Amino acid sequence: MACAAACACSSSKSSAPDRSALASSPTVQAASAPRITDPCKLLTQVEASEAAGRKLNPGELERFGGITRCTFPDPTDSEGQIFLDVHGETAPVADAALFDSYLHAPNGKPVSGIGDQAVWSHSEMPSPSGRSVMKFTSLDILKGGRLVEVRLPGSMTTITAGVEKAGKLIAGRM
Numbered sequence: 001m002a003c004a005a006a007c008a009c010s011s012s013k014s015s016a017p018d019r020s021a022l023a024s025s026p027t028v029q030a031a032s033a034p035r036i037t038d039p040c041k042l043l044t045q046v047e048a049s050e051a052a053g054r055k056l057n058p059g060e061l062e063r064f065g066g067i068t069r070c071t072f073p074d075p076t077d078s079e080g081q082i083f084l085d086v087h088g089e090t091a092p093v094a095d096a097a098l099f100d101s102y103l104h105a106p107n108g109k110p111v112s113g114i115g116d117q118a119v120w121s122h123s124e125m126p127s128p129s130g131r132s133v134m135k136f137t138s139l140d141i142l143k144g145g146r147l148v149e150v151r152l153p154g155s156m157t158t159i160t161a162g163v164e165k166a167g168k169l170i171a172g173r174m
Helices: 002-015 026-032 045-052 095-103 161-173
Strands: 060-064 067-072 082-087 108-110 117-126 133-143 146-152
Touching: 045 067, 045 082, 045 161, 095 108, 095 117, 095 133, 095 146, 133 161, 146 161
Parallel strands: none
Antiparallel strands: 060 067, 067 082, 082 146, 108 117, 117 133, 133 146
């Protein structure tokens, strides 16, 4: 699932609008705000557990490529974990442009009351073997030109009160 989330990020980046074309946009200008360096400071273990509807382990900070991730693992089911991803200074696309690509994705649904903007997304696709279905669920939050991608258990097909609360907490700490 971690690889799928990372791959989804890189494929979304390539289809996002060119940064230079958005230079006059006020949202992109706000992207000069300092990057979030530790997404584990945006949500506690208890809050992540409430959002997932199950007990998760404490957040683990990981860095790979241009992404910094906080993973709240589920000790009993790898499908139940939550990821908080933020992009570093070397991101090829501004956070606002990447968010815009998520907002305009076929399965993206705007969510009001979280950050400056938020989008909920759930999708399902056959696995490469065709023997199972891969499920992806996310809540992407844009605030002050900065993006936090919250990857949720794929079994969550609709936004829950716990996820909405977590989204508001994350946005408040961005």
